[in-house]
Amino acid sequence: MNQTTKHPLIGTLIRDGMTVFYAFIQGKYTEGTEQELEKALKPKKKHSGFTRGSGRYLCGHCGRSTRDDGNGDSVNVGLCSQCYEVAGIENQISDGNYKDEDEKAKFEAEIEALNNIVRARGGKP
Numbered sequence: 001m002n003q004t005t006k007h008p009l010i011g012t013l014i015r016d017g018m019t020v021f022y023a024f025i026q027g028k029y030t031e032g033t034e035q036e037l038e039k040a041l042k043p044k045k046k047h048s049g050f051t052r053g054s055g056r057y058l059c060g061h062c063g064r065s066t067r068d069d070g071n072g073d074s075v076n077v078g079l080c081s082q083c084y085e086v087a088g089i090e091n092q093i094s095d096g097n098y099k100d101e102d103e104k105a106k107f108e109a110e111i112e113a114l115n116n117i118v119r120a121r122g123g124k125p
């Protein structure tokens, strides 16, 4: 079950014995092949709100104007670093990558804490 995918934001589930790939693209649950999802997670230059040189762009999930903080992939998927982390943790939970309910609760608390940061800064998680 704990099959690893190349992209940190792509999760997998098993349906009718088949592996189904999914990701939250611009905050929307999307299914497709791994290749399709990777392609969809790449930045769309025209609509991302990314301004060359300034390092600022709009988060596709909470809508905040955010900047490239050097946190790697968060820019490529058009998310602020909080939403990026939330998406990663949500994937951990839905992939069952936790050892017990305590650890799951910790993950959920982490998501809530990150969403609170987003809210405090004017975003809509």
Ligand SMILES: [Zn+2]
Residues within 6 Å of the ligand: 059, 060, 061, 062, 063, 064, 079, 080, 081, 082, 083, 084, 118, 123
């Ligand atoms: Zn965000």
